[in-house]
Amino acid sequence: MIVMKVIVFCLTLLSVSSNSLESRIEQLNEISYRSPVVKLDDDKYKTFIRTMPRNYSVIVLFTALAPNRNCLACKEVHSEYTTLARSYRYSRAFESDVFFTMVDYDGGAAIFQRLKLNSAPVILHFPATGKRKKEDKFDLERRGITAEAISKWVKERTEVSIEVIRPPNYTNAILLGLFLFAVSGTLLIKGNSLDFLYKWKYWAVTSMLIMFAMTSGQMWLHIRGAPFAHVDRNTGRTSFIHGGSSMMFVAESYIVAVVNGVIALGFILMADAPKDPNSLNAKYMSYGGLGLVVIFFSLLLAIFRMKHRGYPYSLLF
Numbered sequence: 001m002i003v004m005k006v007i008v009f010c011l012t013l014l015s016v017s018s019n020s021l022e023s024r025i026e027q028l029n030e031i032s033y034r035s036p037v038v039k040l041d042d043d044k045y046k047t048f049i050r051t052m053p054r055n056y057s058v059i060v061l062f063t064a065l066a067p068n069r070n071c072l073a074c075k076e077v078h079s080e081y082t083t084l085a086r087s088y089r090y091s092r093a094f095e096s097d098v099f100f101t102m103v104d105y106d107g108g109a110a111i112f113q114r115l116k117l118n119s120a121p122v123i124l125h126f127p128a129t130g131k132r133k134k135e136d137k138f139d140l141e142r143r144g145i146t147a148e149a150i151s152k153w154v155k156e157r158t159e160v161s162i163e164v165i166r167p168p169n170y171t172n173a174i175l176l177g178l179f180l181f182a183v184s185g186t187l188l189i190k191g192n193s194l195d196f197l198y199k200w201k202y203w204a205v206t207s208m209l210i211m212f213a214m215t216s217g218q219m220w221l222h223i224r225g226a227p228f229a230h231v232d233r234n235t236g237r238t239s240f241i242h243g244g245s246s247m248m249f250v251a252e253s254y255i256v257a258v259v260n261g262v263i264a265l266g267f268i269l270m271a272d273a274p275k276d277p278n279s280l281n282a283k284y285m286s287y288g289g290l291g292l293v294v295i296f297f298s299l300l301l302a303i304f305r306m307k308h309r310g311y312p313y314s315l316l317f
Helices: 002-018 021-034 042-050 072-089 109-114 147-158 171-190 200-215 218-224 250-272 280-307
Strands: 037-039 057-063 098-104 122-126
Touching: 021 037, 021 042, 021 072, 021 098, 037 042, 037 072, 042 057, 042 098, 042 109, 057 072, 057 147, 072 098, 072 147, 122 147, 200 218, 200 250, 218 250, 250 280
Parallel strands: 037 098, 057 098
Antiparallel strands: 057 122
16 A cells, blocks of 8 residues: 555656646747647646646637638638747747647637637737736737737737748739839830820729729738638638628728729719710710619618618618
8 A cells, every 4th residue: 555655646746747837838848849839739728828837928829720610710810820929939039938829629629618719710818927808819800910910919918029020922023023024015015105104094094993992991901911701610601791890801892992993983974975965875874874873882881881880871772
């Protein structure tokens, strides 16, 4: 009996030692060096987050990356989150005070249930001391999904500043080269004739395209890095228009740009219609332009009501 008690006591000491603070930090350092985002299951969640004491903060991305989940936002947030984690882990500023981790729903459903999470992606901060606060949940809709936005939030919660380092992106340089090539080719074909630059229709169309792009939210999307659309993982339904007023999808901006363009086309048809009241072309252009304006402006109001639930006005639908 004494021998058995000694064995049990030794095993207990070994278990406590393996879960000691120093041991946990060493394990996190080793795992994060191989993969900056540490994947957590239920056991690792208990070991690295719930076990106390803990003198390090943990950032956790709750996501659902399995193909059958059809979560486009999860993939985009995971990409930005990994960029941030890699930027910190392999930088000279890295210290064992913040670790970036991830819980996938298919491997950690119990953790989702324990934290009462019924959607993904969600990013939470587990502070080194004290309980989590409301601010320890990253607001994806308000802040955006870029690595820079997450980095700013991490600094607010942990006082750890992370410089986001992205791999070189040659897309803009290639597009600029193609644009210059197209312009050079046009000038070469035209020779010394630059009369086309003085035609107001070219400049009018260019100006309108720029205005449609800006008024549809393209600049906002470029800054925030919003997803193209949203697929409900429960129903499989794809939403191209976001239901909130503080967020939008890329597909939504395309829809708004097309609607604005058709409305503008309607006004142009009415303005350019022949002045002869007996002309059939004048009637077709006038009535056709009026119909386009009424129908698509009604659609624009309908989209606005989807994003602002309390808006009372409508036209046709």
